[in-house]
Amino acid sequence: MNVLIIPTNRNAYPMPVMPLGACMVAEAxxxxxxxxxxxxxxxxxxxxxxxxxxxxxxxxxVIGLSVRNIDNNDMRLPAFYIDELAPILKAIRRASPAPVVIGGAALTVMPEEIMRATTGRDPAGAGRLRQHVLAHGLVCLERTGNSRHCGE
Structure with missing residues (x-):
């Protein structure tokens, strides 16, 4: 399958970080x-x-979004990064019928809130995605052609 993984972190303060989690998922x-x-x-x-x-x-x-940061942890000038996902998801939905998998460090902190804010859904298993799980999920999707059967 052709898979596109998109690390969405754009916060370069105090320094840019490599998207290690997304790279591990790609490698798996x-x-x-x-x-x-x-x-x-x-x-x-x-x-x-x-x-x-x-x-x-x-x-x-299949398109995977890796979400690293929820906010900037700055009480003086707060920034909420989850809002930046909406235009990216909208563009994906317009450009492709591919299923979208959302994972990353931010989902382990507040999975339901992020899924509701970005997709309007509250899927089971949010935040528990690991690199080997995606690889198995891709096999399931390839075999069945239906993403609804691959999260069970």
Whole structure:
């Protein structure tokens, strides 16, 4: 399967960080025969444009979003990063019928709230996604063609 994984973290303060979790997920999917592309949005001037460009070029069958930060932990000048996911998800939905898997460190902290804010859904298992689980989920999706049967 063609898989696109998008680390969505754009917070470079105090320094930019490598999307290690998303890289581990990509690395776990490749040995199972999946073609994986990673689009790190950290330095993207136009994140939505980059997402659209790579979806057109790669034609992913599954798209994974890695969500690292919920906010900036600054009480003086707070920033809530989950709101930045909505335009990315909207662009994905317009450009591709592929199922979207959302995971990452932020989902382990407040999975239900993030899923409701981004998708309007409250799926079971949110926040428990690990790299090997995605690889198994891709196999299930490839076999059944239906993402509804792969989270059970």
């Amino acid at each position: 999917a490749e040995p199972a025969g999946h073609a994986v592309r990673l689009l790190d949005l950290m330095f993207a001037a136009d994140p939505v444009g980059e997402v659209n460009r790579l979806i057109r070029a790669h034609r992913p069958e």
